[in-house]
Amino acid sequence: MQTTEINGFQIEHFNQHDLPVGKPEGICPVCSEHRKPENKKAKCASYDWERGLGTCHHCSNTFQLHTYQRKGNAEKIYIKPEPIQPKEVSTKVQQWFQSRGISNDTLKALKVTEGKEFMPQTGKEENAIHFNYFMGDELINVKYRDGRKNFKLYKGAEKVFYNINAIVGYEYCVIVEGEMDALSLHEAGIPNVVSVPNGATLGTNNLDYLDNCIDYFTDKEKVILALDGDEAGQALQNEFIRRLGAEVCFIATFDDCKDSNEYLLNMEKKVWRSVLPPPSQFHSKELQPSKTLKMKLQTSLEMVSNLATKWALKILTIFLVLIPVSLLLLLVYLVVASLILLIRWSLVII
């Protein structure tokens, strides 16, 4: 059994949930506590001590058996926020998240906190939600969000993925465009999700956070890009495909929904789960969406070919428009020229 290191990741806190070490099954750290008294001790989860992951057959969640130290170093020295003591958020904040389909358990798991923070957009201190960016047990950055949807990152802090600790040990992970989307996927039973720190832009997307976290992706067989459907999201998607390689990138689209939070609100949790199978089944199952599901996954290779077809069609359309226009111009020219000739001839005859 691995007690110090798994797949190049140094274990920080071995057996973080105090489960029976070395045993193949036992209680689930996610749901057992909330079950009926007679089921609290049911062995509903199986543990894979070699990979450091557990799977629950009751709530279908997967979970990390250990915590890990940061893998890889930052390229330079950055300012770090003060370490925090995670504590429960207020009822008001809980209700706000609940209205968006996010439970208190998810807020705790992703160490979301709240507090006063100066927001430059309003020029004063505001009550803000704090999305804490951890790598290992170190707080690397904080994203603040106030009630008016103003955002701010910790000044001078290193840019990394949000929730990066969560993808250790899994063969695949999902990349989303915001913290709310990461919380939504966690809520839907997909804990191995990370979010980019600063959204997508139409211009060049600076992926320095990928450089700072690249060691977390080297063992991934599949990286699922679940980015927004707008142009900026697509630009970011293409940049990820370029950087990570088309052979590992898979694309998730949300049909009519604008992002994964909206998708969560509209869809049953089980839809998400059946689209992204738990890691234990991932080896044997290809990532093929069922036809009845609204969500579609296609390989990035297909996407690139779709893009090529789109451009070819555009060029064809331009040609198809240009040809009749030039023919019309030619016709007009011929008519005018023959009229002039006719007038000249008639003048000569006269």
Ligand SMILES: [Zn+2]
């Ligand atoms: Zn469970």
